Every structure is written in C-alpha cells, then in structure tokens.
Amino acid sequence: MGQFILRRLLASIGTLLALSVLTFIIIDLPPGDYITTYVSELRHRGDPVDQVMIETLRERYGFDQPIYIRYGKWMLNLLQGDFGRSFLYNQPVTALIGERVLLTIVVSGVTLLVSWAIAFPIGIYSALHPYSLADYIFTFIGFVGLAVPGFLLTLIAMYVGFEYFGITIGGLFSPEYMNAAWSMERVVDLLQNLAVPVFILGLAGTAELIRVLRANLLDELNKPYVVTARAKGLRERNLILRHPVRVALNPFLSTAGWILPDLVSGSVIVAAILGLPLMGPLLLDALRAQDMYLAGALILLLGVLTLIGTLISDLLLAWLDPRVRR
Secondary structure, three states: OHHHHHHHHHHHHHHHHHHHHHHHHHHHOOOOOHHHHHHHHHHHHOOOOOHHHHHHHHHHHOOOOOHHHHHHHHHHHHHOOOOOEOOOOOOEHHHHHHHHHHHHHHHHHHHHHHHHHHHHHHHHHHHHOOOOHHHHHHHHHHHHHHHOOHHHHHHHHHHHHHHHHOOOOOOOOOHHHOOOOOOHHHHHHHHHOOHHHHHHHHHHHHHHHHHHHHHHHHHHHOOHHHHHHHHOOOOHHHHHHHOHHHHHOHHHHHOHHHHHHHHHHHOHHHHHHHOOOOHHHHHHHHHHOOOHHHHHHHHHHHHHHHHHHHHHHHHHHHHHOHHHHO
16 A cells, blocks of 8 residues: 555656646747737727837746746746746735635535535435436436536526525625635635535536446446345345445545546636636636736646545545555
8 A cells, every 4th residue: 555655646746747847838838928918908908018118027027038947937936835926916826826725625625525425325326226216306307417507507596596585696705704814704604605606516516426326336236246145145235335335436536636627627607607716717817818827826736636636536446445556
C-alpha cells in the first residue's frame, strides 16, 4: 500500500508540472493579450489611446518577453505564494480567488455528499426490484435529470420561487451577510441558501450515479459467487451489502475526484444566473479578457484540487477493492 501511495504522489507531481506548462501555453495561444483587449475597449468607447502608456504596460507586465521567460517568472512567483496581479480587476489574484475557492469546495462537497446519500439507496432498491413500478419511476426521474439542462432548471426554479412563494432565488448569502466577516451566523446562512444550488448542480450527477449503481449491481447479482452464497444459506441482507454492493460502489469512489472540475465547467451559466460567487464565472471573465495570471491561477488550482480528489479516490478504491492495488 505504501508503494502504491508513493507512485500516485510522484505521478501527481509530474501531472501538475505538465498541467502548469499546458495551462500557460493555452492561455497564451489566442492572438493578442490583455493589453490588446484593453486597447480595443478604449477604441470602442471612443477614448484616446496613449501609445506610450500601452508600451509601458507591455513592459511592466512582461508581454514584450518570450513565453518561456514569462512562464519561468510565473512559476517562481507561484512557489513563493504569489499568483500575480489580475489585469482585469487590478487586484492581487489571491485576494480575488480566496473566498471563491472556499465556497466552490463547500458547494462541491455538499453536492457530492447529497448525491451519494440519494443515489446509494435508490440505486440499490432499483437493482433489487428491477422493472417494478418504483424502478420505472426512478428511471424516469433519472432520465429527466440527465436530459434537462441546468440553466433551464435554474430559470424554472427562479420562476416558481418568485411566482408562487414570493421569494427571489439566488446567491449563497442573504444581503446582510453578503460582505460580512466569517462567523457562525454567516455559516448558518450559507447552509440555508445551499438547497437550490445543490439541487440544480447535483441533479444530473445523482441521476447518473443511480443508473450506474443499478446497472453494476444487477450485473453482480447474477454472478456465480452470489448464487453460491445463497445456496450456502447466507442471509440475503448480509450477502448483498458485503459483496455485490461493495463491488458496485467502485464508480462512486472513482468519480469523486471529478466532481469539482465538472461543477466548475458545467455550472458557469447556472452560477451566473443565480449570482453564485464561485470559480466558474470568474474563470470565464478572465479567459474572455485574456487575464492570463487570473485564468492561469484558477485553472492550476482546479488541477490541484482534481489531483487531490483523484488521489483520495484511488486510495479509497485501493482500500475497498484489493484488485486495484495489484
């Protein structure tokens, strides 16, 4: 087990280094840079463009240097905890992304736990009672959850909330806690406002997990070792939970590390509509403005969190299924 963990850690370090290089190259690929975008905005508004100031900005931010030099400086600053300065917001990147990263992790973690808590019993019940009325109902709900786009579900939830309940759905905090310092009251307010975002963001994932668990468990229930265990008189409940369910749980653990990038990439529109202060909308704005330091920091952080989640998934899989260690 120790060698397995060491191999995964070494692979994660190499993956992270390759991700940093690829991230910087991809962000630098589009023609122009943030200064070009800034000049275009000035001309669009009809403001004068000071060429001396533009050249000064290019020299100040290093846009006149080759990409490998800019990447080297960026990495050296990252090792010192300096993510650079956002061109778009004219603020340190760490100040912009600090709370958003925390909130993204909280929303993702709660969504994951809720999805598991719902999908686990429903998937087992559907597999143990295939083609029953309840199985058909769960299957229909699962298809709806997979088919309905998140942004459409968001608009429906906002309309229903306002039209029939007189409430405005949006944000993660009440107005009085929006910019307040962290306290127990603010944490409670956050938990109270998580219901709608977690439901919308987790619906598709929950429906997918139900289908995967049902299919895997149905496959395991027909294998010879289950028939043999039943023939030996093992209690049905102990048999199901100790063997087939344990094997069928592998997809739950193997996908745990993917939920954060999936939520960030798939929830950009949902987060923008609901006004959620998550990483997705900020990353979209940074990419559109070619704010390379902000975009690079967000993508790299997503990569780090994904690698950590994948490492935890691998360790849990190795603990649950000895075949993974071999």
